[in-house]
Each structure stands twice: as structure tokens, then as C-alpha cells.
Amino acid sequence: MITIDASGMHYKDLNKLIREGIGRGIKKFFLENVNGQYYIGDGIKGDDIVININGVPGNDLGVFMDGPTIVVNGNAQDNVGNTMNAGKILIKGDAGDVVGYGMRGGRIYILGNAGYRVGIHMKGYDEQLPVIIIGGKVGSFFAEYMAGGVIVLLGLNDTDDTCSDYFATGMHGGVIYLRKKIDFSKYSKEVDLYEADDKDTAFLKKYLLEYADNFNIAFEDIMDKSFYKIVPSSARPYAHLYTSA
Amino acid sequence: MIKSSFSNIQSEYLALIDHTKCVRCKRCIQNCGWGTYSFGGDKIIADHSKCVACGRCYTYCPEDAISIIKNPTVIRENGNWKDNHIKSIWKQSETGGIVISGMGTTFKYKKYFDHILLDACQVTNPSIDPLREPMELKTYLGKKPSKIELDFNEEGEPILKTKMPPQIELQTPFVFGAMSYGSISLNAQKAMALAARALGIVMNTGEGGLHDDLIPFGKNIIVQVASGRFGVHRDYLNSGIAVEIKIGQGAKPGIGGHLPGEKIGLDISRTRMIPLGTDAISPAPHHDIYSIEDLRQLIFAIKEATNYEKPVSVKIAAVHNVAAIVSGIVRAGADIIYIDGYTGGTGAAPNIIKDHVGIPIELALAQVDERLREEGIRNEASLIAAGSIRSSADAVKAIALGADAVAIGTAALIVMGCHVCGKCNTGNCSWGITTQRPELVRRLDPEVYGERLYNLISAWSHEIQEVLGAMGVNSIESLRGSRERLRGVELTDAELKVLGIKHAGL
Numbered sequence A: 001m002i003t004i005d006a007s008g009m010h011y012k013d014l015n016k017l018i019r020e021g022i023g024r025g026i027k028k029f030f031l032e033n034v035n036g037q038y039y040i041g042d043g044i045k046g047d048d049i050v051i052n053i054n055g056v057p058g059n060d061l062g063v064f065m066d067g068p069t070i071v072v073n074g075n076a077q078d079n080v081g082n083t084m085n086a087g088k089i090l091i092k093g094d095a096g097d098v099v100g101y102g103m104r105g106g107r108i109y110i111l112g113n114a115g116y117r118v119g120i121h122m123k124g125y126d127e128q129l130p131v132i133i134i135g136g137k138v139g140s141f142f143a144e145y146m147a148g149g150v151i152v153l154l155g156l157n158d159t160d161d162t163c164s165d166y167f168a169t170g171m172h173g174g175v176i177y178l179r180k181k182i183d184f185s186k187y188s189k190e191v192d193l194y195e196a197d198d199k200d201t202a203f204l205k206k207y208l209l210e211y212a213d214n215f216n217i218a219f220e221d222i223m224d225k226s227f228y229k230i231v232p233s234s235a236r237p238y239a240h241l242y243t244s245a
Numbered sequence B: 001m002i003k004s005s006f007s008n009i010q011s012e013y014l015a016l017i018d019h020t021k022c023v024r025c026k027r028c029i030q031n032c033g034w035g036t037y038s039f040g041g042d043k044i045i046a047d048h049s050k051c052v053a054c055g056r057c058y059t060y061c062p063e064d065a066i067s068i069i070k071n072p073t074v075i076r077e078n079g080n081w082k083d084n085h086i087k088s089i090w091k092q093s094e095t096g097g098i099v100i101s102g103m104g105t106t107f108k109y110k111k112y113f114d115h116i117l118l119d120a121c122q123v124t125n126p127s128i129d130p131l132r133e134p135m136e137l138k139t140y141l142g143k144k145p146s147k148i149e150l151d152f153n154e155e156g157e158p159i160l161k162t163k164m165p166p167q168i169e170l171q172t173p174f175v176f177g178a179m180s181y182g183s184i185s186l187n188a189q190k191a192m193a194l195a196a197r198a199l200g201i202v203m204n205t206g207e208g209g210l211h212d213d214l215i216p217f218g219k220n221i222i223v224q225v226a227s228g229r230f231g232v233h234r235d236y237l238n239s240g241i242a243v244e245i246k247i248g249q250g251a252k253p254g255i256g257g258h259l260p261g262e263k264i265g266l267d268i269s270r271t272r273m274i275p276l277g278t279d280a281i282s283p284a285p286h287h288d289i290y291s292i293e294d295l296r297q298l299i300f301a302i303k304e305a306t307n308y309e310k311p312v313s314v315k316i317a318a319v320h321n322v323a324a325i326v327s328g329i330v331r332a333g334a335d336i337i338y339i340d341g342y343t344g345g346t347g348a349a350p351n352i353i354k355d356h357v358g359i360p361i362e363l364a365l366a367q368v369d370e371r372l373r374e375e376g377i378r379n380e381a382s383l384i385a386a387g388s389i390r391s392s393a394d395a396v397k398a399i400a401l402g403a404d405a406v407a408i409g410t411a412a413l414i415v416m417g418c419h420v421c422g423k424c425n426t427g428n429c430s431w432g433i434t435t436q437r438p439e440l441v442r443r444l445d446p447e448v449y450g451e452r453l454y455n456l457i458s459a460w461s462h463e464i465q466e467v468l469g470a471m472g473v474n475s476i477e478s479l480r481g482s483r484e485r486l487r488g489v490e491l492t493d494a495e496l497k498v499l500g501i502k503h504a505g506l
């Protein structure tokens, strides 16, 4: 275990300390006074490594990360979990734009809201199943070009619009679960909306139990409503657009 | 003549069989990826409408019984309404689709390389005989320090104190251009990997991830990160010699990638982590890059992930204002910039983009080199020029215009049998190059074509040594950006100015 006071530290120095610490076999990192440093957890590997952050980490938190867990006791900025491969990021506040871009595996749990372009081009194959759960609401361009994985949008803060314009445009794989019904007519023509069935609920339970436990909220409060499920209407939303010369 | 279905569009080519020579071995039926041939009871029959003139059938016909000719039935000639306009209108009115195709533009724009001539020594400064004297082609790609500091050891010998940024060492100034697994076959990639290793140069994965079979070739591979982020993860970034961020491609500046679902089989689906048979979509922009600052952010995310041990390259298409764009990219921290001209190839792109967007590599290169020199940052990044380098002459001229190295893509595929038919998007390539159909891929032997690629690059390297010798320089680095050794013919003043070269005779 190691505690690092990050105040006034450049990201290069901070991340070097973390990398070197991992090299020395340290498993637990407590980062204090983090203030906008980029790339925390960039490309680090190891399922048993935990980084606990007090303060606000900068962009690209956990980018290319492969296994470790990052806990942010507050808000995070843009590009959380960018192209992440495995591991877990817990944000006990809000996250900025572009959460989980091109994410390939692992979990990102956000207690509050997330910004624009969440889950763009998320992927998945067999056991590689990335999962993003957002407690609040999200901005526009949610799940654009989504190709795999799971995104759960809870809308726990009870605002009317949990998501905004250009919802799931070009989605061609994966699944989105919504706890609040949306005015579906306003959104992408490329996806279909269903009521979640027992199989879906059983699947969700596994992740939502963990989510509730991690954030210390009552599981029953999350499950008080029935869920809706959004899947792509076609695996090839744009095939009809082209003709071969 | 048999037609597939009614269409205004007549067959472009006719596949004619000389039945007096044909021995009915049916090789043409097996060899054609497009299903042109079938057996009609007693003889081979051809569906001309399917023929794309890829050249596979007659190359493999043992009796020389096949000729592919341009359909002599003409559309009435008209200087304004060209065949391609008329055919596109028919095609689009029949399908309602955007016309896409593979390879680079087929339009006959002015090729500046063909209007540039090289200098040679006569009397006043002697030429060098490359057969007898050393002629250095070795090229290092990466950031070079603005100044170096030396220390001296006890014996008074100098020791380099400056820490050199990471470099790619090329034995000859060629790289294979980015062509992804998915767009081309694994065997085609393997052929390039084998050749790259033997030659001491590099290939580029393109944006489709790295197949396990290529991992041992890491030292000769640049791994690419594009907007679709296919196959990108920590180990991938660390498995090559360098990482390239793909922003654009010469054949399709400003638009994303679209690998048609026909080419997404099980293995591609797994490496790209997308559903089987879906279209692999790379969004037009990277969704974390909307500015030079954002690009800098990704460059350094990659440098952090690779412990600052790998040069980061940024690939862009040559477009208007390219010099200012490249200056921004250098300042964003890129170590290598790969500029792809508008005649560059692609696995699939809309014709409207391919044929009308972008600028020639020669002009882009001259302007970029000039601008970076003016700003005093030319040493900060190496330049790779691409966009149909057709010969060693093109390569030499590109280097004299300012490139450190050139990339070859289409030329490498031509080595593997490609006849530049432009149908790569269909996934039916009879040569096993731009296809994922196992029965077609199998016929491309990586060893055989790896050796032929080796031969080609070796031959081109020798040719470069010849011209360097003729110009009286003994290393390729001495030629870089040396525009005084170039002269233009049949070029306007404006063109000469952009190229930064004098007219021949001066």
C-alpha cells in the first residue's frame, strides 16, 4: 500500500510513480489531492491492483486499462475508461463526456450523471462483455455506433429526460437497458424497444447488486421499476446505403 | 451472352473462351472469385456481367484459352457525358445507393511525379559508383533532438549525453502502408510481415487489430489506432515497434471506414469484437479528438501506455491547408507523420470521395516540408509519403521533395497478383488478397509472395542507389528535401512554386 500526495504534481510524474509502484509489487494506491492529472491508470495491468482517488482525476482516467480497479470519491472528467480492456472504474459523482469509448471489457459504474457521447463504439465478443451503469442521466450521442456490451441507464435522480438527442444512432450490436421509459418516437430509427423479460432481469441483477453494494444504495430502490431494453433492429444499419461500382 | 438480371448497365468486359483450345479442366471455374464461369454440360460458359477483369482466370488457364476483352459494344462517345457518369446514374437509379469501390481513384488527374526530373553529376562534381562504394539507405523515423550534448570519457572520446527519442530503424526508406486484417486477408498480411522482417523495414496492421500469428513479427510492425478502435488494447499497443493514430486516408479524406459485412467472418468478428456479418464501422472522427489539443491527449495517452518507448505516428490524408495541419500535429507531439495523397488506395470508399476529395501527395509534401523548415520544427517529426508510389523513381522524387520514407500499399498488392480491378469491397478477390473467403485466401502463399515483396523492395533499393550515385550523394539522408536536385517539365509557374522546384533548363 502506498499513499501519494498528488498536489502540484505533473501527470507524467504521478503516473510514473504508479507504474513503478506496480513494478515493485504494490497493490493498493491512495492518491490524495488529485487535481486534473491526465491518464491515471493508463495501460496498467493486474486484477488485484486498486487505485483510490481523492480529488478530481483528469481526462482519460483508466485509458487502455487492463484489470485494475479505480475508485473515484467524487467527480471525474472526460474520456473515463477510454478503450479499456478489463477492470473496474467506480465514480461516486458525475463523469464528463465520452465515457467508455471503444470499451472492450470491464465495468464502469457511475453514481451520478455522465456527459455526451457515452459508450460510443463499445464492443463485445463472447466473454469480453463491457458494462457501463449510469445512475443519473446522459447527454446526446449516447451509445452511438454501439457494437457490443451492455449499458444500463438508471435515471435514479428522477428527471424527465434521462437521455438526449441522437440516441443510439448507428447501433449495431450490444444492448441498452433503461429503468425509465423514454419517448421512443424521438429517437433512433435503427433500434427497437422491448420490455425487459425475466432473463434480462436475472442478467441485470448480477451487475445491479454489485452497483448497489458499491455505492451503498438499496438494491430494491433500483429494482422498483420494470426495465426496458433496446437492441439494434439490424446488424447492418447502413448496408442499404451502398452499391458496388 | 448471359446476363444476371435486367439492367441498363452492359458488361464491362467479355470473358471469351477459345473452345478449340479449352480442355475443360474447370480451373477457371474454381479460380474466379466472382463466379463468372460455369460448366454448361459440354463446355465452359461465361457470365460476362460478373467479370471484373481481375486477371486470375487467364493467368491460371493451362491452355491459354481465355481472353478478357473490353466489351466492344460502346456507349456513344461524348466528351462531356463520360461512361462513368452514365453508368453511375444507371447504377444509382437501380439501387438508390452510394457507389463504392476499392483501390484508388481511376480518374486521370495530373501525376506530378511524371513531370519532375532528377539531376545527375557531369564533370564538375563526380558521380559515385554504387557497386563499388558504400551507399547508405538506412533511415531512422522518429523525433530528432534540436541539439545534442556530448560528454567525454577518460580517453577524451565523445559520448552522447542527449537521450535519443525512440526511433524506427529502416534498412531502406520503404514501409508497407496500413492495410487491415479484414480489408485484406491474413495471408496477405503475413506476406508483408515476412518481407518486412527480411528487409529490415516495417508493415502496418491498419485498423483491424493484430492477429496472433503476427505477434512474433512485432519488431517489424506498426500497430494502428483508428476511430473504430478495433483490436486496440494495452498489449496491442506494446506489441509493435511504433503506434500510429489514423486520422485520415488519402482515398477517403474526412470519412470513416466501412468494412462491408460480407467480409466480417468469425475470425474478423472476434479480432474486431463486433457482431458476425455486421458492417465494421469506423466513425468519421475519433470521438475523443475534436482539436489539436485532443489529438495531443491521445498521443500522450499512447505514450503513457507504452512508457514513452515507442514513436507515435499520425496518419492523415493530404487535403487543403495540409501544411498548417501537419504543423499542428507536430506540435501535438507526433514523432512521425504519414501523409497519404488522394490517389492512395482503399478497401472500400465512396467514389464521390475517392475521385474528388484531397490533393496530390507531391504538392502536399513540398508544402509540408517547407512549412516545417520555416517554423524550425522539421526535426521534430519524420514524414512518410504515400498515395500510389508506383516505382523507385516516385520514391526518390518524394524523398527529394521532403519525405523521410515512402509507404507502398497498392504496389505490394500488385506483387501478390492484384490487377487493380477495384472490386476489393466485394470480398471476392480471386487472388486471395482482399477477401476472407477461406478457399480464396488459401491460394495466397505468404512465403512465395513474401519473397517477391522482398525482391521488389530490394530491386527498388538498388535503383535508388543508382540514382543517388548518379547525383553524387552517398546517402539517402543527403537527398531528403533537396529540391535543388529536381526540375519540372510541363508545369505552370504556380505548380512550380508549390513544389518549390525550378523549371528544367534553369
Ligand code: SF4
Binding pocket: B017, B021, B022, B023, B024, B025, B026, B027, B028, B029, B044, B060, B061, B062, B063, B064, B065, B066
Ligand atoms: S481454365 Fe482454361 S482450359 Fe480450363 S476450363 Fe477454363 S478455359 Fe478451359
Ligand code: SF4
Binding pocket: B054, B102, B103, B413, B417, B418, B419, B420, B421, B422, B423, B424, B425, B428, B429, B430, B431, B433, B434
Ligand atoms: S486486391 Fe482488389 S483490386 Fe486487386 S485484384 Fe483483388 S479485388 Fe481486384
